[in-house]
Amino acid sequence: MALPSWTDPKYGTMKSAALWLVTVIGEGNIFTKEDVKAAFPGISQADRRVRDLRDYGWQIDTHREDLTLGQHEQRFVKQGAPVWEPGKATKSGVTVTQTQRRDVLAKDGHLCRSCGIAPGETYAGSYESAQLDIARRTVKQPSGGEKVELVAECNRCRVGGRGQSTDLGAVLAGIADLGGLEQKMLAEWVSKDKREFSDVERLWAEYRLLPAESRAKVREALGLPAS
Template sequence: MDMPSWTDQKLGTMKRAGLWLVTVVGEGNIFTKEDVKAAFPGISQADRRVRDLRDHGWQIDTNREDASLGQHEQRFVKQGEPVWQPGKGTRPSTAITQTQRREVLSRDGNFCRSCGIAPGEIYAGTYESAQIDIARRVVRQQDGTEKTELVAECNRCRVGGRGAVTDLGEMLRRAEGLSGLDRRMLSVWMDRDRREFSAAERFWADYRTLPGESRAKVRDALKPPAE
């Protein structure tokens, strides 16, 4: 099917925006809000129509997903559904609402479920503070189908985990193989949404950070006395 021109005034703005990205900007390239304004003069919602393409499988990154981008820059990463074709581009919006955002943040404890960092905390070895947002995670169900679910993640983990698929069926199969003791211990951790570390586990974590000479001294100190 021939691709219509993005300048065709008979098309809706979102369809024209998609065509403009494909034929003018090109996948992998950067554009700005000013570029959108220049391409669609007099259309006040043109930038919003560009964002709407994400609801149809288009990947358009900002500096929240791609740290190399400037504040006003966006990158057209990948084309999604050809919204200009008949019958396309009419799905109900899948944008995350503010109500959903609040519910997910509250349910997930308002911290990143991937690395555990809280909003405003500084990443180790940097001066960069974490921002917590909502990510879409693909979860493979027991029957092999895939479902997109929402999860709280920081700006770093959202980028690093893009495209990852969580296998719920595999997790449930592993759960079946756990001993009764492990099940009880995990149930307590899950109820509290926090793992309690034993004194030995905390000691082990600290021991692992020691230089080799100091590790040797600790090992010697823990050896049982000779009989």
């Protein structure tokens, strides 16, 4: 079925913007705020109406989600609900308010809950500083259902972890299977929200980074046969 024209005056700005993205920009392509202004001259909130489409399942990335984009570029990644159709303008998620944002960041310790980086810290091997945003993460419940919860996540992890889910039921079941000493150790990590690695664990991590020739010398130092 042919799509209606994005210039049809009977549609509001958001619905017209959705049609403009689909018929003019196209999935996978880049547009700018200036492109939006040119398409909707005289409408001061047109760029905001484009952003509102994210609440209806539309994926529109900025430089925070896609590191290849410029500061003023956006990429139309995927169409969501056809909001121009009657009854389709139903939000797939609730807009995160500033109060919710502050609350989530505070509860998550102002750290990315995927990699642990703090805002303003520089990623290893780069000059890029981390920025934190609020992501939605699907959590599998012990009852078997799913619940979408808000979580702090940095710009890099938001790119690689889009659609990421976790299993609360499996975590709780795993805790129940731990011995008393292991539960106590885990409780200390959870209480501090931090795990301190032992010397042995740090050496293991360093060993994993060594090339084969150097790993052989480690095996020799430990009295192990050559692999």
